Amino acid sequence: MKVLPREFYFRGPDEVAAELLGKLLVRIYKGRRLSGFIVETEAYFGPEDPASRAKRGGGLAKVMEGEVGLALVYGVHRKWLLNVVAHEEGGIGAVLIRAIHPFEGVELMKELRKVRKIRELTNGPGKLTEALAVDKKFHRKPLYLPDSDLRIERGSYPGALKVARSHRIGVSEDLPVPYRFYVEGDPYVSKVRPL
DNA sequence: CGCCAGATTGACT
DNA sequence: GTCAATCTGGCGG
Structure with a gap:
């Protein structure tokens, strides 16, 4: 099986965030395959995390403490952000996918x-999310099904997979521990930020 | 329904 | 480097 199983996401968000690097994010769009290797992620936790949506309560918090392996899509500044629900038994958490290295369907993504x-x-x-035509309709949809229009597969990242980490980007208040993970040297990592 | 902050981006100095 | 467009989601009324 090429897709990552549901159990893959049944761990702490930080562990899942690190493990997702190098995996392939696949979108079936109008019968065509669009994909890219995940090269940058961030882990978000429960209410104790000042940067997490879970801190505010509401529907997103419910999804974050619900079934793992589901997409969590929400809008900020007219953009859709794609997360995967990931946590341990009884926990709360999600992983934000911040950047991918384009692989299949590059021309269509450009359009x-x-x-x-x-x-x-x-x-x-x-x-x-714009390049893969991902929007709110994927909210709470499973990413671990082999025939899903949006899913994550085991990939073979072209090159050495050297994992680096830093503080999360764009948050007004972060935790003392850095929870952004990225592939060092990959040209598609959004930006560099010092620890 | 109105208010407001925000896990961003792209244009511009 | 600065800055604002633009809209979602949560919450108060």
């Missing part, structure tokens, strides 16, 4: 993004 520069295609959380 969807309306950009020329390939570097600009998927090097940010709001950019990759």
Whole structure:
């Protein structure tokens, strides 16, 4: 089986975030395969995490403490952000997918993004959802089914998979421990931020 | 229904 | 580097 099983997400969000690097995010769009290797992620926890949506309560918090392996899609600044629900038994958490390295369907992704520069295609959380035509309709949809239109497969990342970490990007208040993970040296990592 | 903050992006100085 | 567009989701009324 190529897709990552549901159990893959049945661990702490930080562990899942690190393990997702190098995996293949696949979108079936109009019968065509669009995909890219995940090169940047961030882990978010429960109410004790000041940057987490779970802290505010409401529907998103419910999804974050619900079934693992489901997509969590929500909008900020007119962009859709894609997360995967991941936590241990009885826990709360999700992993934000921040950047992918384009693999299949690059030309179609360029059309969807309306950009020329390939570097600009998927090097940010709001950019990759646009490139893969991911929106609210995927909210709470499982990513572990072999025939899902949006799923995560075992990939073979081209090159050495050297994992680095830093503090999360764009949050006003972060935890003392850095929870952003990225593939060092990959050109599609959104940006560098010092520890 | 109105208010407001925000896990962003792209244009511009 | 600065800055604002633009809209979702949560919450109060």
